[in-house]
Amino acid sequence: MRFEDDLLERVRAARNKRAPVYVVRSTPTETVLREAAAALSLDLPESYLQFCTGLGIGDFNEELRLLDHLYALDMPGLESSGYIAVATDDLGNYLAFNPNETLAQNERSLYYFCHDPFGFGVAGNSFGEFITALVARDFDYHGIVDELPSFKEVTPPVVPRKTRPWWKFW
Numbered sequence: 481m482r483f484e485d486d487l488l489e490r491v492r493a494a495r496n497k498r499a500p501v502y503v504v505r506s507t508p509t510e511t512v513l514r515e516a517a518a519a520l521s522l523d524l525p526e527s528y529l530q531f532c533t534g535l536g537i538g539d540f541n542e543e544l545r546l547l548d549h550l551y552a553l554d555m556p557g558l559e560s561s562g563y564i565a566v567a568t569d570d571l572g573n574y575l576a577f578n579p580n581e582t583l584a585q586n587e588r589s590l591y592y593f594c595h596d597p598f599g600f601g602v603a604g605n606s607f608g609e610f611i612t613a614l615v616a617r618d619f620d621y622h623g624i625v626d627e628l629p630s631f632k633e634v635t636p637p638v639v640p641r642k643t644r645p646w647w648k649f650w
Contacts (some may be wrong), residue, residue, distance in 0.1 A: 487611070487612065487615060488530075488534045488535055490500065490536060490539075490615055491597055491611070491615060492535060493607065494615075494619060495518055496541055496619070499628065501539055501540060501619050502539070502540055503538045503539050504536035504537070505526070505533060505536070505537055505538045505539065505542065505548065506536060506537045506538075506548060507533075507536035507537070507538075508532055508533070509533065510535060510576040510616055511535050513529060513532055513533070514529075515633045516549070516550050517550060518580065519562070519646070520550055520551070520552055520564055521579055522550070522564050522577060522579040523583055523588075524577075525577065525583070525586060525587045525588050525606055525607050525608075526586040526587060526608075527587060527606050527607040527608030527609075528566065528577075528607040528608075529610070530536075530608075531608070531611060532546070533635040535586055538621055540614070540621060541619055541621070543569055543570050543621045544565060544568075544569050544570075544575075545568055545569070545570075546566060546567045547565060547567055547568060549567055550564050550565065550566060551565055552564055552565075552579075552617060553563070553565055553593070554575060555637065556637065557637045558634070558637060559589070560576070560593060562579065562580075563577065563578050563579070563591060564576055564577045564578075566580055566590075569622075569625075570638070571595075571596075572595060573592065573593055573594045573595060573625070574592075574593040575590055575591065575592055575610075576590075576591050577589070577590065577591070577595060577602055578591065582650065587605070587606035587607055588606070589602050589604070589606065589611075590602070590603045590604045590605075590606065590607050590610045591603060592625050592628060592631070594625070595632070597633045598633065598634060598635070598636045599631055599632050599633040599634050600631070600632060601629075601630040601631030601632060602628065602630040602633070603624070603625060603628065603629040610624075617629065628649075
């Protein structure tokens with residue numbers, strides 16, 4: 481998905497009171513992004529590349545932060561283990577791509593992973609669709625993810641407890 485001509489400019493120019501809605505932290509090249517993704521066996525979606533090279537990597541209203549370094553989510557026993565995190569929010573939740581999903585028109589779905597309630601859903605059929613929705617909703621990120629129709633609550637994995645009493649540090 482290619483962004484409409486003015487969408488990136490609308491993100492760049494948007495203001496919340498006097499502060500910019502999107503604050504850029506770094507401006508990676510397409511080569512740097514592709515190399516980072518290749519290390520994780522991921523073909524990056526076109527809209528994600530276009531956004532990051534056109535505007536840079538940054539933060540939306542201190543609510544949503546695009547990550548400087550891509551990494552695989554490590555959640556053994558869950559179908560989302562191995563998804564590639566590209567953003568985190570102010571509550572510790574993630575947006576990620578499924579590296580096993582087949583690219584459709586150089587795009588892949590963007591998934592939202594929440595820890596409370598524990599679950600996930602499709603945030604957008606593409607990164608571009610998600611950004612378009614974010615702009616249309618006046619950058620109300622939490623309003624978007626709180627109303628995802630595809631959100632599915634799942635049982636958290638069982639984490640074994642340590643058997644030593646809490647007072648034994650050695």
